[in-house]
Amino acid sequence: MSTQTVIVGGGVSSLRLAERLRRAGDEDPITIVSAEQAIAYDRPPLSKSVLLDESAPRPDLTSTEELEALGVRIVAGRRARRLDRPGRSIELETGEVVPYDDLVIATGSTPRRLPALDAVDPHYLRTWDDALALREAVHRCARVGVIGGGVLGLEIAATAQALSREVLVIDAAPHALARLGSHDLGRAVTDLHRGHGVHFRFDVTTESAVKHADGTITLNLSDGTEEIVDVLVVAIGAVPVTDWLDGSGLEGGDGVDTDASCRTIDERIHAIGDVARIEYVPGGHRRLEHWTNAGDTAAVAARGILARRRGETRPELTELPYVWSDQYDVKLQILGHIDAGSSLLSAVEDPETGRWLRLATRGHEVTGVVGWNMPAAVNRCRAALMAGISVDELLRSTPWERKARR
Ligand SMILES: Cc1cc2nc3c(=O)[nH]c(=O)nc-3n(C[C@H](O)[C@H](O)[C@H](O)COP(=O)(O)OP(=O)(O)OC[C@H]3O[C@@H](n4cnc5c(N)ncnc54)[C@H](O)[C@@H]3O)c2cc1C
Structure with missing residues (x-):
């Protein structure tokens, strides 16, 4: 008897899961239910090359032909609105009921909104449609305001700056990338942007905004000052998409909790990608909004689904968290764990090229590495980090010498 895998969400994690199941020899039916019409396009370019180049096409990760060859049924442009765990089915917004034997929650995340600014209808960036609207606006304005100095806000700032726009980044924290917890890194990235002419307003929040007849927007900041921009983007983080799980027992908290196998409290339901809050160490759940994590979690969940059916031991996630960000000519990479409790120890500083590599440490343990245009070195640290x-x-x-921090 065949078993039906249903994947809710049509992003990169969903595609990777279907591919992994097929690669592992699963010939049973797979259905992808996607709120968006387009299945699995790449989001990272939306704040970089797509925003920069008005002729850049949608960065698709697959095609109709490839999905057909994979033998996956696609239900596109329809949102799942309810999960019925006892009945092992999901209900779509059209009322259609889709039964499953194994369900994978891959609904990703959505931009955190700033309701105080709804009146001026700011841009948010998550989807292809968002990217088209923002691109159109940025290419036809002089001043871009970005609320949020996190990775996404800074990428948008860098791209707008590359288009010779005047760019202002506003953040409630004292420096950029505050959520990552490292002051050193935050300052380095802030300096990079200042060097390219980006203006910052730190330690202030945007209380309200007014849109004028000519389209310009006045921002009223918490210190009583004002800023005027032509285009406003809000990039203050993302929240997991779990509204459709209300009443299922899987909702609540920051995402869908899973064990290290990406399995939820229900053995037939896995969660992957941005929406999953995974137990990396016993008792330590973490949700990662990283492209690589989407593929890593998909791989573990696919193997876990097949292991359940075959009565085998389920695999666990062993991959280290990894995120990269491209800003100007800098590739910033963070591998492993880095947080407010980490100290950054300099392993390489190259004053000529400006490249550097720093180790995030806790006591004598290396928990992560941060690379600034050092992709090969970051990669070389992977095995060492995994070995603890x-x-x-x-x-x-390594051939690197420990150098005094400057
Ligand atoms: C602009 C941008 C730039 C980025 N740059 C980087 C980068 O440089 N480096 C990096 O590591 N990461 C980056 N990321 C993050 C990375 O793209 C995400 O981690 C990745 O897309 C997560 O994939 P996912 O499949 O979990 O979720 P998503 O890609 O969000 O896909 C989820 C899909 O599920 C759909 N969905 C939601 N609810 C329902 C429902 N009820 N029913 C049906 N479908 C539903 C959504 O519409 C969406 O299509 C970037 C993200 C953005 C937005």
Whole structure:
């Protein structure tokens, strides 16, 4: 008897899961239910090359032909609105009921809104349609205001700056990238942007905004000052999409909780990608909004689904968290864990090229690495980090010399 896998969400994690199941020899029916019409296009270029180049096409990760060859049934442009766990089915907004044997929640995340600014209808960036609207606006204005100095806000700022727009970034924190917790990194990135002419307003929030007849927007800041921009983008983080799970027992909290196998409290339901809050270590759940995490979690969930059916032991996620960000000519990479409790120890500083590599440490343990235009070195640290190598061992095992921080 065949078993039906239903994947809710049509992003990169969903596509990777279907591919992984097929690659592992699963010939049973797979259905992808997607709120968007387009299945699995790439989001990272939306704040970079797509925003920069008015002729850049949608960065599709697959095609109708490839999905057909994969033998996946696509239900596009329809949102799942309810999960019925006892009945093992989901209900779509059209009323259609789709039964499942295994369900994968891959509904991603959506931009956090700033209701105080609804009156001026600011831009948010998540989808292809969002990107088209923002691109159109940025290419036809002089001044861009970005609320939020996180990774996404800074990428938008860098692209707008590359288009010679006047750019202002506003953030409630004292420096950029505050959510990552590292002051050193935040300052380095802030300096990079200032060097390119981006203006910052830190330690202030935007209380309200007014749109004028000529389209310009006045922002009223918490310190009583005003700023005027032509285009306003809000990039203050994202929230997991779990509204359709209300009443299922899987809702609540920041995403869908899973164990290290991406399995929820229901053995027939996995959660992957941005929406999943995964137990990396016992008792330590974490939700990652990273492209690589989408693929890693999809791979583990696919193997877990097949393991359940075959009565085998389920695999666990062993991959390290990894995120990259391209801003100007800098590739910033963060591998492993870095948070407010981490100290950053300099492993490489190259004053000529400006490249550097820093180790995030807790006591004698290396928990992560941060690279600034050092992709090969970051990659070389991967195995060492996974092996739980100590700071001294890692520094000894590389050709890099420990240098005094400046
Ligand atoms: C502009 C931008 C730039 C980025 N740049 C980087 C980067 O440089 N580096 C990096 O590591 N990461 C980056 N990311 C993050 C990365 O793209 C995400 O981590 C990744 O897309 C997550 O994939 P996902 O499949 O979990 O979710 P998503 O890609 O969000 O896909 C989820 C899909 O589910 C659909 N959906 C939601 N609810 C329902 C429902 N009820 N029924 C049916 N379908 C539903 C959504 O419409 C969406 O199509 C970027 C993200 C954005 C938006």
